[in-house]
Amino acid sequence: MTNKKSKWCSNLYTFLVYLFLYAPIFVLIAFSFNKSKSRSVWTGFTFDWYKSLFHNELIINSLINTLIIAAVASVAATVLGTAAAIGINNMNKWLKGVVMNVTYLPVINPEIVTGVSLMLLFIFFRIEFGYTTLILAHISFSVPYVILNVMPKLRQMDKFVYEAALDLGCNPFKAFMKAVIPEIMPGIISGFLMAFTYSIDDFVISYFTSGPQAQTLPIAIYSMTRRKVSPEVNALSTIIFIVVLAILLLVNLKDAGKAKLNRKKIGGEAAR
Amino acid sequence: MKSRAVSLPYMLWMIIFTVIPLGLVAYFAFTTSDGEFTIANISQVGQYSGVLVHSVWLSIVATVICLVIAYPLAFILSRKTENVQRTMIMLVMLPMWMNFLLRTYAWMTLLEKNGVINKIFGLFGLGPFNMINTPGAVVLGMVYNYLPFMILPLHSIMLKIDDKVIEAAQDLGASPIKVFTKAVIPLSMPGITTGVTMVFVPAISTFIISRMLGGGSNMMIGDLIELQFLGNAYNPNLGSAISLVLMVLILLCMSVLNQFDADDDREGMIV
Numbered sequence: 001m002t003n004k005k006s007k008w009c010s011n012l013y014t015f016l017v018y019l020f021l022y023a024p025i026f027v028l029i030a031f032s033f034n035k036s037k038s039r040s041v042w043t044g045f046t047f048d049w050y051k052s053l054f055h056n057e058l059i060i061n062s063l064i065n066t067l068i069i070a071a072v073a074s075v076a077a078t079v080l081g082t083a084a085a086i087g088i089n090n091m092n093k094w095l096k097g098v099v100m101n102v103t104y105l106p107v108i109n110p111e112i113v114t115g116v117s118l119m120l121l122f123i124f125f126r127i128e129f130g131y132t133t134l135i136l137a138h139i140s141f142s143v144p145y146v147i148l149n150v151m152p153k154l155r156q157m158d159k160f161v162y163e164a165a166l167d168l169g170c171n172p173f174k175a176f177m178k179a180v181i182p183e184i185m186p187g188i189i190s191g192f193l194m195a196f197t198y199s200i201d202d203f204v205i206s207y208f209t210s211g212p213q214a215q216t217l218p219i220a221i222y223s224m225t226r227r228k229v230s231p232e233v234n235a236l237s238t239i240i241f242i243v244v245l246a247i248l249l250l251v252n253l254k255d256a257g258k259a260k261l262n263r264k265k266i267g268g269e270a271a272r
Numbered sequence: 273m274k275s276r277a278v279s280l281p282y283m284l285w286m287i288i289f290t291v292i293p294l295g296l297v298a299y300f301a302f303t304t305s306d307g308e309f310t311i312a313n314i315s316q317v318g319q320y321s322g323v324l325v326h327s328v329w330l331s332i333v334a335t336v337i338c339l340v341i342a343y344p345l346a347f348i349l350s351r352k353t354e355n356v357q358r359t360m361i362m363l364v365m366l367p368m369w370m371n372f373l374l375r376t377y378a379w380m381t382l383l384e385k386n387g388v389i390n391k392i393f394g395l396f397g398l399g400p401f402n403m404i405n406t407p408g409a410v411v412l413g414m415v416y417n418y419l420p421f422m423i424l425p426l427h428s429i430m431l432k433i434d435d436k437v438i439e440a441a442q443d444l445g446a447s448p449i450k451v452f453t454k455a456v457i458p459l460s461m462p463g464i465t466t467g468v469t470m471v472f473v474p475a476i477s478t479f480i481i482s483r484m485l486g487g488g489s490n491m492m493i494g495d496l497i498e499l500q501f502l503g504n505a506y507n508p509n510l511g512s513a514i515s516l517v518l519m520v521l522i523l524l525c526m527s528v529l530n531q532f533d534a535d536d537d538r539e540g541m542i543v
Contacts, residue, residue, distance in 0.1 A: 087279020110477030
């Protein structure tokens with residue numbers, strides 16, 4: 001009896017927390033279809049805000065900017081970070097400790113400090129704020145995530161695979177491409193994805209390192225939320241929510257499929 | 273493979289984009305606008321001690337609320353079947369993937385004077401309550417934005433707590449409260465410290481949430497810094513000094529927190 005009761009309680013608790021997480025988003029989505037500009041009174045259904053969103057040049061341009069910057073920055077960060085991880089892995093303990101601690105700095109430091117420190121750098125060296133500064137800043141804050149993802153894979157790797165490849169007649173470059181890269185690929189991919197998503201999502205650091213010409217989507221959203229009433233923001237949130245939901249569902253289904261396959265394999269082997 | 277040279281480009285990058293900028297923050301903090309040495313900036317930060325205390329207080333409250341909400345949830349989730357867990361954790365992560373500006377904007381519309389919440393209260397003849405532009409609204413915004421950062425590390429540490437340990441404690445005659453304080457909490461300590469850091473650091477350095485939900489009267493350290501760099505009160509020297517104080521403050525809090533964490537293995541802690 002008490003067991004049933006506690007189960008009921010825990011389900012109710014779970015429901016309430018998820019309600020807290022999702023209610024604001026659902027209200028936001030609901031009002032993106034509201035006819036009037038009011039954010040609390042429902043006056044009828046419309047798609048107008050979506051139409052005006054797609055005709056909003058600021059939004060479209062900043063979306064394109066965001067994607068270009070994220071693509072360039074995350075590819076650069078992945079190459080730089082993977083090479084760095086391999087080098088760091090071969091360092092002696094002392095040097096490795098120093099480099100890793102400095103690498104952790106941008107991760108641990110509050111974003112606003114990273115933002116203003118980069119802003120000071122660009123002012124100091126008189127680099128004009130725009131695409132260049134944004135891309136440099138985005139590479140800087142995403143490289144650590146690539147390194148932190150690749151390092152564990154390098155450590156797990158069998159050292160002798162590379163040497164075996166050399167013994168079998170590969171030149172160092174080929175041995176590296178054929179033996180090392182495939183082993184650490186999962187780390188590289190997750191590092192890249194992390195760099196890409198952080199870059200798309202970043203507001204604070206971009207806010208301090210962007211110029212009037214190059215705006216990213218989060219900065220455009222910020223300027224929209226400053227104007228008190230703009231249901232276009234609701235429409236934009238809805239679209240982003242659906243895109244993210246679709247991506248997560250796809251990834252999740254793939255994972256679930258993989259897990260199922262694994263279970264089957266194990267089950268099949270056990271049966272034999 | 274044995275060569276360290278491949279990391280040279282990164283070492284250069286790290287020096288230019290991590291070490292030098294932080295050095296510049298320190299340099300600006302200790303100089304006047306003419307480049308002369310001074311400690312006036314640092315002592316000027318003292319004038320804003322009210323803002324500092326307010327920020328520390330609000331972020332501590334938000335962190336504690338996150339911990340209190342997330343802890344039972346993480347435990348409940350960790351006892352579900354694998355498939356249910358995967359879906360539930362995905363649902364925790366989903367709001368994280370929406371930009372925090374949109375999530376905060378959602379609360380702005382809910383809390384305002386003729387917002388949805390006041391409309392609902394109105395149905396019962398209550399209100400309207402003044403909810404936006406209060407310290408409570410800022411705390412709410414921080415809790416909402418950073419709750420997943422607390423749930424995820426707690427959940428992953430609680431997955432490792434074996435049901436048998438809990439059963440053993442029960443079999444040995446421990447009351448539910450004792451089981452909790454003597455078995456579950458100590459075993460989940462690394463998750464608690466990670467979660468607390470991941471909520472506290474962004475909370476104390478936030479500047480947009482306080483502006484959107486707190487109006488002008490609930491300034492936080494982040495707002496103060498932003499004003500010195502991009503606002504009307506342009507003064508990068510003072511801004512750098514405040515940033516330096518913020519970094520020291522966070523380092524202090526983290527070293528206090530590390531006292532609770534016997535585990536020295538910090539690698540991969542953030543990710």
